[in-house]
Amino acid sequence: MELLSASGIRKYYRDTLTLANDGVFLSLIEGETRAVVGENGAGKSTLARVLAGLVHQDSGEVRVRGRRVRPGSVREAEAAGIGFVPQSSLLAEGLTVAENLALGREPRSLGLFVSRRKAYVETAMLVERFGFRLDPDSLVSSLTAAERRHAEIARALARGGEILILDEPTSILSESESAKLFELLSRLSSAGKAILLITHRLSEVLKIADSVTVLRDGRVIAEVPADGADEAELSSLMARGATRPRTSALSLAAAAGMGACAGPPxxxxxxxxxxxxxxxxxxxxxxxxxxxxxxxxxxxxxxxxxxxxxxxxxxxxxxxxxxxxxxxxxxxxxxxxxxxxxPADRERRGLCLPATARDNLLALRRREFRARDWIGGRRRDEAAREAAAPLSLEAKPRQVAASLSGGNRQRLLLARELDRPRAVLVLAEPxxxxxxxxxxxxxxxxxxxxxxxxxxxxxxxxxxxxxxxxxxxxxxxxxxxxxxxxxxxxxxxxxxxxxxxxxxx
Amino acid sequence: MSMNWERARPRIHALGAALLLALLYALLASSDPRAALSAFFLGPFASAYTFCALLESSAPLLACALGACIAFRAGAFNLGGEGQASVGTLAAALVASALGGAAGLPPALVVAASMLAAAAAGSCLALLSAEAERRTGAQVMLTSFLLAQAAIIAVDWAIGGPLRDSSSNLLAMPPLSEGARLSLIAPPSPLSLAFPASLALAACTVFFTKATRLGSEIRLRGKNPEFALTIGLSPRLGDLAMCLSGGLAGVAGSFLVLGQAGRAVKGMTGGVGWNGLAVALIAGSDGLWALPAALFFAWLDAGSRQSSILADLSPDASSVLKAVALFLITAKIAGSGKPRGSLLGGTGAAT
Amino acid sequence: MHRIATSFISLSLASMLSFAAPAPKVCVFVPGVVSGSPVYEQLVAGARRAASEIPGATLKVVEGGFNQAEWLGKISSLAATGEFSLIVSSNPAIPELCAEVAGSFPEVRFFIADSWLPGNKSIHTVLYNQLEQGYLVGFMAGLASSGRLAGGAASHKAGLIVAQHYPSFDKLIAPGFERGLEAADPGAALETRVLGNWYDATKASELANGLFDWGAAAILPIAGGAGQGVVSAATSKGRFVLWFDDDSGYRLAPGTVIGCAVLRQDKLVYERVKALLAQGPASTLYGSAVVVGVRDGYVDFASGDPSYLGLPAAARAAMDGQVARLKSGALVLPVAGL
CATH class of the missing domain: 3.40.50.300 (P-loop containing nucleotide triphosphate hydrolases)
Structure with a gap:
């Protein structure tokens, strides 16, 4: 039975002048795991956020079990059974896992008092049923990144989630942690939950998904079953142009650098x-x-x-x-x-999200500019454009960094730090x-x-x-x-x- | 600058709402609403004297607001403007009376030295908070407030006690000699050089924050302190912002002493630091907007003073109206769903 | 003949002019708030009565609030409106502010009660002889400390609690009190305590308890609202309190407050404002500073209250004798200004 369907989703961001979604369609049936893949900026995250009610689409509709969900309403999306697990954690740090799960729908004793015990029991039952690696009583601030992911998923389920949307769930997980997460997801899937996995890691997709939707430039380019699809085929579908190097990134890079130098450290x-x-x-x-x-x-x-x-x-x-x-x-x-x-912590340490792409790009080159440049800014715009070019960062100089997609943020960070051969490069999860x-x-x-x-x-x-x-x-x-x-x-x-x-x- | 208009709109709406409330209040509270309204809205502009008095009273307010803007921009919540202005009054009075008595010193030099002393006193008080935060992690928001309260008590004690003019029935230090004061521009009105000086300070503040490397670094720190450390900005950047912020509040204190009063009086700051904070919030920590916001507050003060003299409204009306304006603006901006920084620093796109 | 005709014409012109002169507008500037302050209530009442008796005169009351730093600006704005020909106030600190304002607005006149500033052509000030006022309650304190009141043993000690040191207290009230005390109880000791503000009744109560423990038979508080704390301390210890400026003290604690040295501020303000309005801005009173005392009827001892009448007859006779001597001029405590 069809659980979720989306059709004609269109979303235009006025402040960045980008058409993020252009008539995207999608459907999910019970127990299905569908991957949505695409390059950075293909519109994956926007689609996920539209489905979750976090973004109000310009047109197009989302239906759950045939019933229309009011656009831009998180409450209605949740009520309809859509659970969203965002890329960066939204858990309350000072509370326990159980309390986080109960947040906003606190179980009450006598209809009045928030019951910690009930919250604990409910969480413990959830953990037991799906095999989460979680202690309901541990504080969120003490959890590892992987445990946080689990807690986020558990929270979505606790709110009655039948359809789970996971935005890049493995981006900060190690390999073994990713594997454990996938085991969990397949248990959920066999329990009848529908899962929408937003990712760009094609190897993952082929391991876990039943079907794949490929987005490119805000449009659905292909819908294929995961069986029989191969990585090369998918990546060529995702690619925007034919000019990008298609060889495996890592082997190419290694080849270029063979024969390291010696010398004083x-x-x-x-x-x-x-x-x-x-x-x-x-x-x-x-x-x-x-x-x-x-x-x-x-x-x-x-x-x-x-x-x-x-x-x-x-x-x-x-x-x-x-x-x-x-x-x-x-x-x-x-x-x-x-x-x-x-830094590995790109959002807090590596970038200044409320500042412009330009200020982020030129943060290490502040001494190159004079009063005139700080006022007018054209020379800084130029410098920012030049700095953005090598990593094909698609951002306008005066665009706020917070409005960039995760991938573009990382490009922004690397474009700044890799702009010249400094004596030492410390690169964490580059x-x-x-x-x-x-x-x-x-x-x-x-x-x-x-x-x-x-x-x-x-x-x-x-x-x-x-x-x-x-x-x-x-x-x-x-x-x-x-x-x-x-x-x-x-x-x-x-x-x-x-x-x-x-x-x- | 469409961006600026976007930011201005909620503020203008809120100010408009505050004026509407003033109108309503005058209609309800006064037995002669017409006289009350005209005194409130037009009174401050009715004569050269009242208009000049309005301008003069905006000067210390603007200086405090500029100080608050710089601190907020750097992410340092300097809540001690009132105390920094207070130590400024004492420092200015001490230096002005010491140098004013000395023969042969040009008045301009005496006044400049007094203002510098006031700035230094305010800076030192603010720096204590910044230093405490870097050493012990005690939050500037808390320490600046507590230090300021203590400083106000100490200054009031000094002015009303050992430094008091024993020949006067006022709790005040001896009057300064004519040469040690800011010259009046339009006597008999109190308008003095303090007003143009405050405009110059505003221009310098705007230039500093928008057109210098240091200013841009301070703003980056305000938006993300951890990022500022990562890109190698000095951890002392916050100290600098606090220093400038306290200094501006100190100068506001010197305006009070060297202007109409011509002496340090107990309780002289009278909330100028707090009102400066409110002005900075309304201005979105932007020095450019601080000027109209400070004039607006000065207008409310002058209007309620005029309406209490010429009609039967309470002179305290202005504090209520100011609070309403501030509340509406913060509520409106906080409720507009913009990123958290927009209340204090505006959206980052305005860089 | 010619001379007479000229003077007649000029006289009638002058009377016409004065007739045509705009009705006087008086502003009362209250350095504080009226409500709760008997001295300022009397100030307003006296001025109001005077204005009501001058045809066409109007009166406006403006409260200056407690922050003295704002008074100068407020008085300036009052003068700058050009609305008021006479600004009336009361407080020793006001004349120096008015002198500054008068320089800029020479057409405005000022009358300030309870203050002293001779020589300014725009300002008339009247100072109460608070040496006498202090003397009256000081004498009463001496009666208490010498054990001449019922229930009190002779301790030969009395106390003063003052909010803060200020010239009229240091130069008039305290010396007057001391002289009165000495007159009634020669050799009695006097201790003074400074409160630091005008409102902290709890601290005032602590200071009073200290003085009572030391042995003070009676205390005079000059501390505004904080005086209440002294009264409550005295009530619980069974000692006495003296009161200043008005007779409301009797009603605070009958039997505890045994004497009030009062000022007739309403009378003074009424008489002076009426005279100043009648004489116009050229009145010769402007520029002068005057001291008024018991003999003139502006300082007095309130002797009609049951609290006072319940005291031993011998003590009352001694007290009434002192008042009579001051009134008749037999006893003179001269004050030459502040």
Whole structure:
């Protein structure tokens, strides 16, 4: 039976002058898992938000079980059984999982008092039934990214969700966490829930989806069953033009950089303790070299990022750039001249969302401008356009960064940090949120910068990305070095994963 | 600048609503509504004197509002304008009376030194809060308020106690010599050089925030402090904003002392810091809009004063009307669904 | 003959002119609020009565509020309206503000009661002889401290609680009180406490308790609304309180408040405003400052209340004798200004 149907969805954003959806149609039947794929800016997120009632479409309608849902009404969409799991978490940090699930529909005793016990029991039943990895009593602020995803899904179900819409659910998850999420989704699907998966990771799509809708430039380009579709075919459907490199991003990038240089290290970390009681780690990256450090969430990658970027000063051990202690270098000089740094937390740390794309792009080049430029801004617009070009960032200079899609935000961040060969590049999850074509461009750009003499420290949770692009690979487990070696075929994905999970010493 | 019009509209609506309320109030509360209305709305413009008095009273208000704008733009919630203005009055009076007595100093120098001293005093008080936040994490919003309250008590004590003019029945310091005051522009009205000085401050503030690297850095910090640290901006940027903010409030204090009063009187700031905050909120932390907003507040004050003299309205009407205007504007902007920053900093697109 | 004719013409012209002169408009500037302040209530009542007796005169009352920093601006705006020919007020701090305003608006005249500023052509001030006013209650305090009132042993101690130091207190009230105390109870000790504000009755009560514990038989509070705290402390300790400016103290706590030294502000304001309006802006009163006291009938001791009449006859006789001596001029406490 058809659960959800959308037809003729059209949405034009006046402030960014983009036609995000142009007559999109879609249908979902009970128990079906449908993937919506497309490049960054193809209109996937807009479609999801229209279905969830978060965006009021200009025309077109959404029906659930044949009944029309009022456009732009989250309440009605929820009442109709549409549960939306957004890309970035909307959970209340200070509350427990159970309380978050009860939020807005608090179970009451005697019809008056909010009952914590009822909330707990309801959540526990949900967790039991679908096999969530969740403790109803734990605080949201203590959850890992993967657990948050689970909690978000549980919340959608708790609100009576029959149709789950997940926007890029795996974008910040490690591989094993993604696999667990998919197991959960297939359990939900066999329980009759319909699932709409917004993603650009084609490998995932083929693993889990029953059918695929391909969007390009706001239109449905193809609807195909997942059986029999292959990755290459889908990616060629998604691609906007034929000019983009179609070869696998990572292998191409690796090929360009083969034969890393030696020399004195540009970035050196000595005796740095990442976790209390853990053995300190040491690492060094020479000019021209790419070192990838990988770890599962919660194993010290985030701390390493804080220390390597100089945002935190270690109590124990030191971080040296060009032989000088990081804390002795003025921050302004470090960032404008010596170190490019793309944080994993793109929204809070990497970008200033309320500011314009231009201000974000030129944030490290502030000293190039005079009073005239700050007033008039034409020269800054020009500079911003030039800076945006290499990663084909589609943003107007004065467009607010918050209005950009996730992929374009990442391009914005990389375009700023990869604009010149700085001595050191600290790049945390640099490819997150990018579509395949842009991943390839970005990886190539990183390689080029290395070839020009930058020492690149890649901090990635994806084994694939680590192996695909680095000269050397290092794995962390519980804040300690679990593996370190040249990337010459010896560490395979399996052996690296074993190191990351503590299976081998 | 269609963007600016978008931002102006809710504010103009709210101001209009406040005036409508004034109209209603006059109709209901006065036995002679016609006289009350004409005194309220036209009274401030009826004579050169009243108009000049309106302009003069806008000067300290504007200076405080500009200070609040800069702090808000930097994401520092400086709620201590009242206290910073208060220490400004004391510093200005002390320096002006010390130098004013010295022979041979040109008046312009005495006045400038007094204003600088007032700015320095306000800055120091504001910097204490910024310093406390960086060292202990105590929020500027809280510490600036508490420090200001303490400073007001200390200043009132000093003016009413050890520094008091014992020959006067007022709780005030001795009157300053003529040369140590801001010159009057249109005697007998109180309009002094404070008003053009406040306009110059507004121009400098707008230039600083919109046309300098430092100004743009302060705005970036205000929009996302973590991002500011990531791109290598100094953590002391907040200190700078607080310093400027407190300094402007201090100058507002010096306007009060060196203007019509010509001396430091206990309780002299009389809410100018709080009203400055309200003006900055109405202006969306934009120095350009702070000028009309400050004039609007000064007009409400002058109007209710005139209507209490010439008709039978309460002189306290203006505080109610100001509160209503502020409430309508904050409610309107907060309720318009714009990003959180728009109340204080406007949307980022206006960069 | 010619001379006589000229003077006749000029006289009749002058009378015509004065007849044609616009009806006087009086503004009463209250430095505070009227309600709850007997002194300002009397100020307004006196001015109102005077204006009602001058044909065509109108009266406007403007409250200046408690923030003295705003008074100068408000008085200036009043003068700047050009509406008012006479601005009436009462408070020692007002003349210096009016002097500043008068420089800019020479056509406006000022009459300020309870203040002292000689020599300004636009301003007439009248100062109460508060040396005498203080003397009256000081004498009463001496009667209490020397044990001449029922229920009180001789402690030879009395107290003063003042909101803050100000010239009329330091130069007149306190010395007057001391002289009265000395006259009734030679060698008695006097202690003064400063409250710091005009409203904190709780703190005033604490200060009073301190003074009573020290041994004070009676206290005079000069502390506005905070005086209530002194009264309640005295009631619970069974001691005495003296009251200043009006006789409302008797009604606060019958039996505890035993004497009120009052000012006849309504009478003074009525008489002066009427005279000033009748004489016009050229009145020779402007420019002068005058001291008025018991002998002139503007300072008095309220002796008709049962609280007072219930005191021992010998004590009352001594007190009434002092009042009579001041009234007759037999006792002179000269004040030469402030």
């Amino acid at each position: 540009a970035l050196e970390i000595r005796g740095l303790r990442l976790a209390a009681g853990a053995r300190p780690i040491n690492l060094s990256v020479s000019p021209g070299e790419v070192l990838a450090v990988t770890a599962l969430a919660g194993n010290g990658l985030g701390r390493l990022e804080d220390f390597a970027s100089g945002l935190r000063t270690p109590d124990e051990g030191e971080v040296l750039v060009g032989g000088a202690s990081l804390s002795s270098i003025p921050r302004d000089r470090l960032r404008s001249e010596l170190m490019g740094y793309a 490819l997150q949120g990018l579509d395949l074509a842009t991943q390839a461009e970005a990886a190539l750009l990183i390689r080029e910068l290395a070839a020009k003499g930058s020492a690149v420290l890649l901090l990635v949770s994806s084994i694939e990305e680590a192996l695909g692009s680095a000269d050397r690979v290092m794995a962390l487990y519980r804040g300690e070095t679990a593996f370190e070696g040249a990337n010459e075929g010896s560490p395979t994905a399996a052996s690296l994963l074993a190191a990351m999970t503590g299976a081998v010493a």
